[in-house]
Amino acid sequence: MAVIRASAERIGDRAARLARIGAAGTAVTRLGLTAEERRAHDLVARWLAALGARVRHDEAGNLLGRFGGDGAAVLIGSHLDSVPEGGRYDGALGVVVAVEAIEALVAAKAALRRPVEVVGWADEEGVRFGIGLYGSSAAFGRLPANVERRADARGVTIREALRALGLRGDPRRARIRRGAVRAYIEPHIEQGPRLARRRSALAVVSTIVGIAHARVTVRGRQDHAGTTPMAERRDALVAAAELVAAVEAAASARPETVGTVGEISVRPGAKNVVPGECVFSIDLRAPRERDIDATLRALRAGARGVDRRRGTTTTVDLVNRVPVTRLDADMRALLRRACGAAGVDAPDLVSGAGHDAVNPQLDGVPTGMIFMRSHGGSHSPRESADPRDAARAATALAEAVRELCA
Ligand SMILES: [Zn+2]
Incomplete structure (x- = not known):
């Protein structure tokens, strides 16, 4: 079996290019369902297409890039929106790591018998319309009632925002058929100090608060x-x-x-x-x-x-x-092994932040999360992460995908 080698340099470069979209100094403002978020989606879409993906947007505005055929896919990724004057890594680095995992698998000529899909969830932060985890809620059937009529501070509804992005305006159409996702894995920065204190690059999330x-x-x-x-x-x-x-x-x-x-x-x-x-x-x-x-x-x-x-x-x-969401026990074990293969003895960690991973897990999809060490807190321009830690996460993610798709 070919060795999987993720590149910290490529990750750093891609993270920097994403960070320029909606940037003011080191702060990033890329609210959900806006032109800025769409520009980030377009950039990631180009990377995915170059690796051979079939790329599309679903009706909620989520970005999806599929590798392989039509069957049930392993879904990997995170979100590409930010809070106002947020950091460069929350969400975005998880998507970059998912792209890098694919790139490393392609380079290693890994034989994947099952499809893999990279996702960039729309409007995870819920700043504009007040609905956190919006994109993944749409995909896994967990949107609140009449969501398309919710308006932002200027009176623009979700329906209108979706139409401005060239979609039909009904996010419920993004609902993923049950059984169409075999597993979901989300890499994400920790957004807190615990991994840095433990001198560990990665953790496996046990529970989301x-x-x-x-x-x-x-x-x-x-x-x-x-x-x-x-x-x-x-x-x-x-x-x-x-x-x-x-x-x-x-x-x-x-x-x-x-x-x-x-x-x-x-x-x-x-x-x-x-x-x-x-x-x-x-x-x-x-x-x-x-x-x-x-x-x-x-x-x-x-x-x-x-x-x-x-x-x-x-x-x-x-x-x-x-609700408190315990992530799938088998996925946690798989991710611990995968982190081990990337050279990291990853501890279990509770996530104090909400994440898109809640939605697939509550919809019955086996779900796991890898946390990457980060510094300077989060939802702030001070937030930072080391591309070398992200490369370890990408290697672990690639190993996990290889095992799930073998
Ligand atoms: Zn996030």
Whole structure:
């Protein structure tokens, strides 16, 4: 059997070329279903076509490049969109690694009896339309109802955005037939410090955390900032401030649980008016459902206490819930062996970020993920990754594909 050799140089070069699309300095802005995302798809499509793929877009705007015939394929890849002013590697490096795995397999003249498909998922970040994991949700039948009518901040709907990209405007048509995907493997940067601390280039993801998104509305009483005595106020923002601190306390009290308030708005929002209403977001994540449930219960109880003391009325609405997803045990074992073949003794790691891999796994497709060591956090221009680590991931991915397609 020919030795598989992935090239760090080629990976570095391709990652740099992708990073120029939507770039401002070292920051990358490539929102889902935009012209920038499409330019990234077009660049990857050229690489795939040069390697002999049949390349197409599905009706959700996902990019697919198929090697081999029509049967059930092994699907590999990640996403090509970014957050606003994001980094160069989140998503993009996973797609580059998938392309490199194919290139290495072609160079090694590996005999693949089954088809392989490289995917660039559209709009994973969900920044523009508020639907995270959009492209893979469409492919695996997990889109919310009436999704095509969701609009961005300018009022452009998903249907219109798809039509602007030359598609028909119905992302549900992207649904992949059951049984048409044999397995899915996603390489992705870790986006956290754990691999760097362990001095390991790669990890095999065991579980992807569950996520609960809630919207909290605190209603108090709008009043004059000069004439309303302190004891007679029902200040919605001060009540909300207590609740924001309660999110931190409730998440800190549970193992591996994280809670974030990232958005807050105050009405009417004037310096001489006691706030009448305050709305904020909660993002809760944990590798165990019971910790998410318990944190939500603690926050609801905390809100009742604040309302009693302050005369406010608080509602906590659950906006979205993604279940804790354990990745397929056989795929994890396969990826550990494959990382070993690439010279890496890869530890298991829980993913604190959501990933497209959730959707195929929940749809019954055996799914695995390889994490690559990264530095400087993520969703930020400081994010970085070493092409040599990515080359190890590409070698491991190629080994896994060879085994699955033998
Ligand atoms: Zn990502």
